[in-house]
Amino acid sequence: MGVNENLAHLSNNLIYSAMAAYAVALIAFAIDLSGRGRVASPGVRQQEFGEGSVLTLNGPGAGGTELPRTSLAAGDTSSEKRQTVAIAVMVTWVALALHIGAVVCRGLSVDRVPWGNMYEFSISGSVVVTAVYLIALWRADLRFLGTFVIGPVLLTLGLAIAVFYTDAAQLVPALQSTWLVVHVSVAFVASALFVLGFSLTVLQLVQDRREALAAAGKPPLRGAFMEKLPSAGVLDRTSYRLYAVAFPLWTFTLIAGAIWAEKSWGRYWNWDPKEIWSFVIWVAYASYLHARATRGWDGRRAAYLACVAFFCLMFNWFGVNIFFSGLHSYAGVG
Amino acid sequence: MSVDDEIELRPGQKGKMPRLDAQRDVAQPKLSPLGWLRWMWRQLTSMRTALILLMLLAFAAVPGSLIPQTRIDPSKVSTFLEDHPDLGPWVRRLDGFDVYGSPWFSAIYLLLFISLIGCVVPRTRQQYRALRAKPPRAPRRLERMPVHATTHTAASSAEVLAAARKALRRKRYRVHAHDGDTLSADRGLLSETGNLVFHLSLLGLLATMAIGSFISYSGQSVVVVGDKWSNTLPQYDSFTGGRAVGSDDLAPYSFTLKSFDADFDKVSTGNQFGAARDFEGKLEVIEKPGATPVERTIKVNDPLDVNGSRVFLVGNGYAPKITVRDGEGNVVASGAVPFLSTDSNYTSTGVVKAADAKPKQLGLMAVFLPTASTDPDTGAEISVFPDDDNPKLQLYAFTGDLGLDDGVGRSVYVLDTSRLTAIKGSDGKQFTKTIGVGESVKLPGGNGTVTFDGVTRYVALDVRYDPTKIYVLVFALAALCGVTASLFVRRRRVWFRVTPSAGGITAVGIGGLSRTEDTQLAEEVRSLLMAAVPDRVDPADPVDSVEEKAPETAGGTNDEPARRHEPPGEGV
Numbered sequence A: 001m002g003v004n005e006n007l008a009h010l011s012n013n014l015i016y017s018a019m020a021a022y023a024v025a026l027i028a029f030a031i032d033l034s035g036r037g038r039v040a041s042p043g044v045r046q047q048e049f050g051e052g053s054v055l056t057l058n059g060p061g062a063g064g065t066e067l068p069r070t071s072l073a074a075g076d077t078s079s080e081k082r083q084t085v086a087i088a089v090m091v092t093w094v095a096l097a098l099h100i101g102a103v104v105c106r107g108l109s110v111d112r113v114p115w116g117n118m119y120e121f122s123i124s125g126s127v128v129v130t131a132v133y134l135i136a137l138w139r140a141d142l143r144f145l146g147t148f149v150i151g152p153v154l155l156t157l158g159l160a161i162a163v164f165y166t167d168a169a170q171l172v173p174a175l176q177s178t179w180l181v182v183h184v185s186v187a188f189v190a191s192a193l194f195v196l197g198f199s200l201t202v203l204q205l206v207q208d209r210r211e212a213l214a215a216a217g218k219p220p221l222r223g224a225f226m227e228k229l230p231s232a233g234v235l236d237r238t239s240y241r242l243y244a245v246a247f248p249l250w251t252f253t254l255i256a257g258a259i260w261a262e263k264s265w266g267r268y269w270n271w272d273p274k275e276i277w278s279f280v281i282w283v284a285y286a287s288y289l290h291a292r293a294t295r296g297w298d299g300r301r302a303a304y305l306a307c308v309a310f311f312c313l314m315f316n317w318f319g320v321n322i323f324f325s326g327l328h329s330y331a332g333v334g
Numbered sequence B: 001m002s003v004d005d006e007i008e009l010r011p012g013q014k015g016k017m018p019r020l021d022a023q024r025d026v027a028q029p030k031l032s033p034l035g036w037l038r039w040m041w042r043q044l045t046s047m048r049t050a051l052i053l054l055m056l057l058a059f060a061a062v063p064g065s066l067i068p069q070t071r072i073d074p075s076k077v078s079t080f081l082e083d084h085p086d087l088g089p090w091v092r093r094l095d096g097f098d099v100y101g102s103p104w105f106s107a108i109y110l111l112l113f114i115s116l117i118g119c120v121v122p123r124t125r126q127q128y129r130a131l132r133a134k135p136p137r138a139p140r141r142l143e144r145m146p147v148h149a150t151t152h153t154a155a156s157s158a159e160v161l162a163a164a165r166k167a168l169r170r171k172r173y174r175v176h177a178h179d180g181d182t183l184s185a186d187r188g189l190l191s192e193t194g195n196l197v198f199h200l201s202l203l204g205l206l207a208t209m210a211i212g213s214f215i216s217y218s219g220q221s222v223v224v225v226g227d228k229w230s231n232t233l234p235q236y237d238s239f240t241g242g243r244a245v246g247s248d249d250l251a252p253y254s255f256t257l258k259s260f261d262a263d264f265d266k267v268s269t270g271n272q273f274g275a276a277r278d279f280e281g282k283l284e285v286i287e288k289p290g291a292t293p294v295e296r297t298i299k300v301n302d303p304l305d306v307n308g309s310r311v312f313l314v315g316n317g318y319a320p321k322i323t324v325r326d327g328e329g330n331v332v333a334s335g336a337v338p339f340l341s342t343d344s345n346y347t348s349t350g351v352v353k354a355a356d357a358k359p360k361q362l363g364l365m366a367v368f369l370p371t372a373s374t375d376p377d378t379g380a381e382i383s384v385f386p387d388d389d390n391p392k393l394q395l396y397a398f399t400g401d402l403g404l405d406d407g408v409g410r411s412v413y414v415l416d417t418s419r420l421t422a423i424k425g426s427d428g429k430q431f432t433k434t435i436g437v438g439e440s441v442k443l444p445g446g447n448g449t450v451t452f453d454g455v456t457r458y459v460a461l462d463v464r465y466d467p468t469k470i471y472v473l474v475f476a477l478a479a480l481c482g483v484t485a486s487l488f489v490r491r492r493r494v495w496f497r498v499t500p501s502a503g504g505i506t507a508v509g510i511g512g513l514s515r516t517e518d519t520q521l522a523e524e525v526r527s528l529l530m531a532a533v534p535d536r537v538d539p540a541d542p543v544d545s546v547e548e549k550a551p552e553t554a555g556g557t558n559d560e561p562a563r564r565h566e567p568p569g570e571g572v
Helices: A005-034 A083-110 A118-139 A143-162 A178-215 A224-228 A232-265 A273-292 A300-323 B003-014 B022-027 B033-044 B047-061 B074-083 B087-093 B096-101 B103-132 B157-170 B189-215 B469-488 B521-532 B560-564
Strands: B147-153 B174-176 B182-187 B217-224 B228-230 B238-241 B254-264 B276-286 B294-299 B304-306 B309-325 B331-336 B348-354 B361-369 B372-374 B381-383 B392-400 B420-422 B432-436 B440-443 B448-465 B492-501 B505-514
Touching: A005 A083, A005 A143, A005 A224, A083 A118, A083 A143, A118 A143, A118 A178, A118 A300, A143 A178, A178 A224, A178 A232, A178 A300, A232 A273, A232 A300, A232 B309, A232 B469, A273 A300, A273 B047, B033 B103, B047 B096, B047 B103, B074 B087, B087 B096, B096 B103, B103 B189, B147 B521, B157 B174, B157 B182, B157 B492, B157 B505, B157 B521, B189 B469, B254 B309, B254 B448, B276 B304, B276 B309, B294 B304, B294 B309, B309 B348, B309 B361, B331 B348, B331 B448, B361 B381, B361 B448, B392 B448, B432 B440, B432 B448, B492 B521, B505 B521
Parallel strands: none
Antiparallel strands: B147 B505, B174 B182, B182 B492, B217 B238, B217 B448, B228 B254, B254 B276, B276 B294, B304 B309, B309 B331, B309 B448, B348 B361, B361 B392, B372 B381, B392 B420, B392 B432, B440 B448, B492 B505
16 A cells, blocks of 8 residues: 555645644743733633632622522633633634644545554644643633643644654554554543643642742742632642543553553563553552542642653653664654 | 550551650550551551552552563563673662562552552442441531522422422432431442442452463464464473463364465655565464364454464564585485564574584574665675565585584574584685575585575464453453542532421522532532522512522533622622
């Protein structure tokens, strides 16, 4: 089976276009975060939702029979209309469309799923991160997170083009299996959720520090933009929800990988470097979830564990593919 | 509480060892040995210990990816030992080449699993009781609950309770009325059940894997195209069986490798050129003695299932057909010899040992080039493509003692040259000659001739028998379902209380409690109250002045309008 060169070229051009769009979105997100973005009407500083939820009906001062609604929207000023960030989100949608186009063209050019080497893993993995982020925006207002999502996506695409680039080609026999689709696609979604969770966790740690300083009577001097972001508690809960979705998906990735390994190599578990690190990631996120349920380990300490787990994930993605040889050596780099 | 219990808690509470000085002994009696054991058990089964063991497990798994492992690639371990003469022995002493079978790694996961048992067993008992028990009675003061609300209605107590029961049932609460003016409800017991299933499944997974290591076996074998293979011990090149596996346990099947096809990328450029695209072997399988042969195909992701075991295609290579005649003209070796591939273009090396050759034993070392071409830079012949488009054989010959008679097993792929002499050419250098298919070479010194008759391929097969793997999968999937339920099901308790008051007005109170952090509990309580009491009245006003405002529908995605009505800084 051959390679459709035109489609492969089109895919590359679409990647460049997507990168340009991402760059615009990134700048817009950053401007909004810095507080210099355009705001349509002055708003009230938002209160946090979901904390101290005491419902009082017909109580003194409440008046009427309407129950106040509570919301999980993670921190945005309800009556403020931020135009810059609206543009950023819109441009991100455009970038996503271009990016999806690039991945689809790449796949069509070789008539298979474009998950055969490091370059393809990178462009497909990052498209899932953007998609998951934009979908998450429907459920919770995570627009403040844009800079910390689009930045890494753009970086990954840059690395993919500059370092990992591999010409379109057919798959080696070990990858020719339906399990490739199942195993890798779920791994992508789980990883994307871990990426979003990590961005929130980092912000949580920064916010936590600022809150600790403020409580000690020494308001932090730098990073004024953080004041617009939700509190450490809200960030903690939001990131937990992402991790809670990602963890079962990662478990599934391991199981699907084991089933495939059994079919392909004869053993469901081989202690291959990729497997070892996937296992380490699983245990690390299990530790995080466990820590959140352990007294004295929640909050800041659990957040550090989530960070460690994320570094393991990144090492598994980049480090293991490049530095280790093993059964998963399909990266096509080096 | 027994005296023992009272004592044993102390060290745990303080997190320190008890002092033994006389003064404190009065206040803090010595622990009995049993007390100590109980204290240690409590420490081991605490959440904190489990967490530390989990982190240790992740940490301890890492070295296995950095240091070569004997069970994965023994040759890399040898290379590592040669490269690091100082470090190597220490790594070996610390079981660094077998991390996942080492005492320290086992100790961590065994302690973790013991800790898990100690935690899960009492919780299972509790959960069993909780599943059978009714939802608990309503607390006397609902306003003490983290989420609570009150309202008033003109409807009767019975009507309110009936509507509340219906609303709770619709949200799949278990509902029970302990008395005439309250309703107790709870839901989400599945969360804890899922959590327990997850942990118990992990235990099952480990136990099944342990059983599997006793009764499973695996072996590797090389089969040349045209050869017949049967599932008996002598046919294996290497064999690893669990302790409970004997030679009688091998299922009596056999097969003949009819053909093997390999397909390589000829169209791509760059590093994908020459990459493997498809491998396919055709087998004629006899499932048990006397059965009719059946045609079967074997591919990389498509093993052969036969008689309970699986045969995997894990490798392939070339087997040049070589005929060796000795100095007296007798055929001393003939047939296809499997060569080991050394690079992506299948440059392969192999040896032929002719023990019966006269006047002296003859050993051949050969390099096989499937698509030979001259390297423009060095002038040497190299293989430029993995397919056999221009097969060539580079020969080196040795005479002397092959070392086959001392009873020590020797690899068929290695020539022990310690007691052999290289055959030299007329120029005094080691004799070498590259020949194509059908060509022969006469070895100098009347040592015989070598003929390159043709090329065939062989496959490397991995045979595995592990009846427990399906149970491993079942436990893994159960763990997945369990963890999903425990992370997504919310455990909640809700109580309703109705209090009839003057003027036909009924006061309705609701309280909600969640076992976990539950940001949507308030929303749930609100919508339950709305559903149970659709017509609300302000107790200060007469009944006929009920406000006509329709309640906000629950579950909408856009909550802007509701929030707009909220006085700033209140209500949430």
